[in-house]
Amino acid sequence: MGASSSQLSKQILTEYQELTYLTKQEILLAHKRFSEMIQKEHRSNIESVRLPKERFLTLPELKANPFRHRICHVFSTSEQADGSMSFEDFLDMLSAFSDSATLEVKSHYAFRIFDFDGDGALSETDLETLVNHLTGEEDDSKLSNNEMRQLIVNILEESDIDKDGTINHSEFQHVISRSPDFVSSFKIIL
Amino acid sequence: MDSEADNDVFLPEGSSVTPNQFLHELPSYQSLVRRKPLNYGTMESRRSTGKKRSLSRELSHLEVVDANTPPREFALSMQQKRKLRDEQAMHSQHTKGWDHWKDNTRNFRRKLKHDTFGFLKHLWLWRSNINDIEGKFGTGIGSYFSFLRFVVLLNFVIFLLMFCFVTLPLVISKMEVFNSTQVVSSSFEPACSKYSLPSQVLKYFYSNIIDLLSGTGFLELTYLFYGFYTIDSVTVYSFKYSLPLAYVLVTIVYLLLSIFWIVKRAVEGFKHNLVSDEERFQSFCNKVFAGWDFCIKDQYYARLKHSSLLHELKTDLAEERLRHRKEKRTQRETIRIYLLRIFLNLIVISVLGCCFYAVYLATSYSQDYSITMNAQMDDRLSLVVEYLPSIVITIANFITPIVFENIVRYEDYSPAFEIRFTLIRCVFVRLASIAVLLVSLWTKIALCSRQSCEPCGYNHKDYACWETNVGQEMYKLMIFDFLIILAVTIFVEFPRKLLVTNLSWKPLKWWGQQEFEIPQNVLELVYGQTICWIGAFYSPLLPAIATMKYFIIFYVKKITLMENCRPATRPFRASSSNFFFLVILLIGLILACIPVGVGIAYLNASKACGPFINYNTSWDIVPDTVKTFPHGLKTTIYILSSESFAVPFFLLTCLVMFYFIALAGAHKKAVEQLQEQLAMASRDKMFLIRRLAEAHSISI
Numbered sequence: 001m002g003a004s005s006s007q008l009s010k011q012i013l014t015e016y017q018e019l020t021y022l023t024k025q026e027i028l029l030a031h032k033r034f035s036e037m038i039q040k041e042h043r044s045n046i047e048s049v050r051l052p053k054e055r056f057l058t059l060p061e062l063k064a065n066p067f068r069h070r071i072c073h074v075f076s077t078s079e080q081a082d083g084s085m086s087f088e089d090f091l092d093m094l095s096a097f098s099d100s101a102t103l104e105v106k107s108h109y110a111f112r113i114f115d116f117d118g119d120g121a122l123s124e125t126d127l128e129t130l131v132n133h134l135t136g137e138e139d140d141s142k143l144s145n146n147e148m149r150q151l152i153v154n155i156l157e158e159s160d161i162d163k164d165g166t167i168n169h170s171e172f173q174h175v176i177s178r179s180p181d182f183v184s185s186f187k188i189i190l
Numbered sequence: 191m192d193s194e195a196d197n198d199v200f201l202p203e204g205s206s207v208t209p210n211q212f213l214h215e216l217p218s219y220q221s222l223v224r225r226k227p228l229n230y231g232t233m234e235s236r237r238s239t240g241k242k243r244s245l246s247r248e249l250s251h252l253e254v255v256d257a258n259t260p261p262r263e264f265a266l267s268m269q270q271k272r273k274l275r276d277e278q279a280m281h282s283q284h285t286k287g288w289d290h291w292k293d294n295t296r297n298f299r300r301k302l303k304h305d306t307f308g309f310l311k312h313l314w315l316w317r318s319n320i321n322d323i324e325g326k327f328g329t330g331i332g333s334y335f336s337f338l339r340f341v342v343l344l345n346f347v348i349f350l351l352m353f354c355f356v357t358l359p360l361v362i363s364k365m366e367v368f369n370s371t372q373v374v375s376s377s378f379e380p381a382c383s384k385y386s387l388p389s390q391v392l393k394y395f396y397s398n399i400i401d402l403l404s405g406t407g408f409l410e411l412t413y414l415f416y417g418f419y420t421i422d423s424v425t426v427y428s429f430k431y432s433l434p435l436a437y438v439l440v441t442i443v444y445l446l447l448s449i450f451w452i453v454k455r456a457v458e459g460f461k462h463n464l465v466s467d468e469e470r471f472q473s474f475c476n477k478v479f480a481g482w483d484f485c486i487k488d489q490y491y492a493r494l495k496h497s498s499l500l501h502e503l504k505t506d507l508a509e510e511r512l513r514h515r516k517e518k519r520t521q522r523e524t525i526r527i528y529l530l531r532i533f534l535n536l537i538v539i540s541v542l543g544c545c546f547y548a549v550y551l552a553t554s555y556s557q558d559y560s561i562t563m564n565a566q567m568d569d570r571l572s573l574v575v576e577y578l579p580s581i582v583i584t585i586a587n588f589i590t591p592i593v594f595e596n597i598v599r600y601e602d603y604s605p606a607f608e609i610r611f612t613l614i615r616c617v618f619v620r621l622a623s624i625a626v627l628l629v630s631l632w633t634k635i636a637l638c639s640r641q642s643c644e645p646c647g648y649n650h651k652d653y654a655c656w657e658t659n660v661g662q663e664m665y666k667l668m669i670f671d672f673l674i675i676l677a678v679t680i681f682v683e684f685p686r687k688l689l690v691t692n693l694s695w696k697p698l699k700w701w702g703q704q705e706f707e708i709p710q711n712v713l714e715l716v717y718g719q720t721i722c723w724i725g726a727f728y729s730p731l732l733p734a735i736a737t738m739k740y741f742i743i744f745y746v747k748k749i750t751l752m753e754n755c756r757p758a759t760r761p762f763r764a765s766s767s768n769f770f771f772l773v774i775l776l777i778g779l780i781l782a783c784i785p786v787g788v789g790i791a792y793l794n795a796s797k798a799c800g801p802f803i804n805y806n807t808s809w810d811i812v813p814d815t816v817k818t819f820p821h822g823l824k825t826t827i828y829i830l831s832s833e834s835f836a837v838p839f840f841l842l843t844c845l846v847m848f849y850f851i852a853l854a855g856a857h858k859k860a861v862e863q864l865q866e867q868l869a870m871a872s873r874d875k876m877f878l879i880r881r882l883a884e885a886h887s888i889s890i
Contacts, residue, residue, distance in 0.1 A: 127478070182479065184329045188485060
């Protein structure tokens with residue numbers, strides 16, 4: 001780790017520690033993994049490099065994740081909305097997925113990941129896409145139309161408190177705060 | 191914001207009403223727009239690093255919310271968090287003196303806590319191992335391994351307690367560094383204090399192995415067992431350390447410590463369970479929103495996870511349809527099902543009865559045998575007889591789950607309940623067989639048929655040092671459990687894996703690879719831990735053996751999981767399982783408390799060995815010690831332990847409990863009302879908006 005730790009100055013390291021939920025070791029590990037993904041000539045100024053989405057998704061922790069494209073889009077701060085990730089975006093992502101992140105932070109990002117059309121509420125189409133992501137994209141692994149209807153009706157019945165047909169952010173947070181598995185399953189550790 | 195987004199704020203999908211300008215004027219909309227970037231940081235808000243305008247406004251909002259919240263608790267991008275921190279710092283510059291200092295120390299303390307936590311997290315045993323497992327098999331199986339780690343830690347702490355306060359003083363006194371007084375029996379009955387080991391002549395090599403496995407022979411008079419702890423006190427300069435007192439107190443402390451530790455861990459899960467148990471509330475939401483384990487890295491397991499999720503959702507939906515049908519079940523069918531259930535339960539009870547009777551017979555036989563055992567008996571046979579209770583218990587534990595799984599199918603419960611119900615029955619078998627074993631031992635020790643127990647209060651002829659005998663029994667159970675786990679892994683699971691992967695014979699393929707069954711494994715663990723809790727009093731170093739045992743088992747289980755197993759088709763959820771494990775462990779602990787409590791407070795301590803030779807029961811040391819206390823303290827303790835204190839205290843506790851129950855009920859009612867109100871308000875709103883939109887379009 002000696003070579004990579006010398007690249008992150010102590011000051012920046014403490015800043016990252018202060019601004020994220022990550023420990024020093026985790027930040028250094030993230031730095032190492034990130035610099036392995038970028039080309040050699042850029043390694044000197046890692047803070048300014050943006051990793052294109054395709055390259056970033058070669059990360060083994062994300063490879064098997066059906067929501068990987070959404071994760072990129074949500075955490076990317078790129079102006080072009082192309083899902084490219086900078087090192088700080090990467091740290092933000094790891095921070096939100098870390099063990100010690102609060103439920104608020106986690107549920108906030110989960111909502112944005114599940115909000116496929118980005119309109120600020122989980123509509124029926126969002127839920128359908130979400131369920132399809134969960135069960136796999138192939139045709140044989142999808143729920144039948146009837147089952148999908150029934151499932152969505154059930155979900156809305158459980159979570160749509162004001163009965164407007166969509167799940168908004170506060171409703172989502174409410175549901176998540178009572179969902180016992182969420183915190184343990186919403187985590188990615190390098 | 192474009193007008194598309196406006197519609198999404200208010201109108202349900204598919205609403206035919208055209209967007210209208212006046213919607214923007216509604217007060218609720220205004221507040222929504224204002225709140226939106228804060229509560230729900232949209233894509234724009236993350237990208238707005240270039241545009242200064244929204245950020246500063248957001249930050250001013252945040253500052254109003256709480257200037258002291260650390261920036262990382264906001265879901266913002268790094269740039270924004272940096273800005274936020276700077277502004278917080280600026281803000282704190284304005285405050286001076288005391289406040290400033292307070293802020294600084296708070297920040298410092300926070301940082302220190304964070305750093306130490308991070309450091310500790312790094313040291314935490316098996317962290318990367320458990321991460322690996324979670325990455326491959328999901329959090330459900332990961333939680334089993336965390337549980338295993340907890341058990342190792344718990345045993346280690348119990349061992350430390352026992353070692354420091356009981357074994358170490360004895361070791362020191364044997365080394366004769368300090369003065370120590372040996373217990374001198376003042377018993378008037380010489381028959382009671384006769385305790386001799388079987389003669390040690392003519393030893394074969396394998397008889398050493400038998401001794402090692404059963405705790406007899408050369409192992410009997412060692413630090414391992416109760417009988418060896420025969421000193422009364424160790425004097426360090428002027429301080430007199432009373433070993434018998436320490437022995438009783440440490441036992442109580444380790445039981446209490448285990449209870450508190452388990453309850454503390456269980457409380458988190460209990461809160462969740464309390465909430466989520468309300469009529470399967472949110473089961474679908476939980477499955478959909480928290481269904482994916484984000485820590486899965488392996489492609490193959492991700493595919494499996496997809497299919498298991500699909501399977502789970504499908505069965506849940508089918509189950510719900512089934513439930514709807516069930517509500518329409520006729521009275522006749524209901525009666526039929528109830529009769530069937532009663533009949534099946536009778537079968538279950540008779541199976542249990544058979545198991546327990548078998549355990550009882552085995553224990554009696556094995557005890558009688560070991561008492562009358564002579565040199566002419568075959569040693570190999572004697573080993574089998576020594577281990578007979580363990581063998582019978584293991585066989586019972588092996589057969590009964592299969593029987594129960596088959597029976598429960600006909601009882602027509604919902605699948606989720608089926609699993610739980612079978613498990614509860616299995617728990618009962620496991621723990622009750624220990625209880626039966628102990629009871630049959632107790633009848634041997636305390637009830638004398640052939641001769642009177644008069645002089646000593648227990649069967650002194652056959653059990654001169656009965657505590658050691660109980661300790662040996664527990665020792666045997668623990669060793670046998672360990673051997674069985676190893677043997678099953680090596681001789682059953684490994685060959686099965688080899689057969690299934692290398693041969694393409696059809697029935698074998700159908701049999702398939704081993705599934706890692708969490709409930710069975712947890713039961714195994716709880717069983718072992720219960721034995722350890724019971725045995726720790728009679729055999730003070732048993733926790734050390736348990737620590738080592740589970741330390742090894744962790745690796746054995748990990749290897750068998752990684753090499754031999756495939757993930758379960760029926761997913762086991764981390765949250766519910768965590769709570770469930772701890773509840774079973776708690777049941778085991780309570781079961782363990784009973785024999786230890788009876789042994790300490792009720793049964794006569796043996797007069798031939800151990801630290802309590804001069805006391806009637808082990809507990810007697812405590813009142814004796816209290817008598818030597820100064821007067822004030824003595825009275826306080828007497829009052830605290832008298833009925834006049836206990837009864838009001840009990841009543842008070844009941845009152846407090848009732849108060850909380852009532853409070854919970856009131857809260858629940860309030861929540862229901864609020865929910866109703868919210869739904870009504872939303873319906874009103876929709877209605878009004880529709881009317882307004884219509885009115886607006888007409889006026890245009």
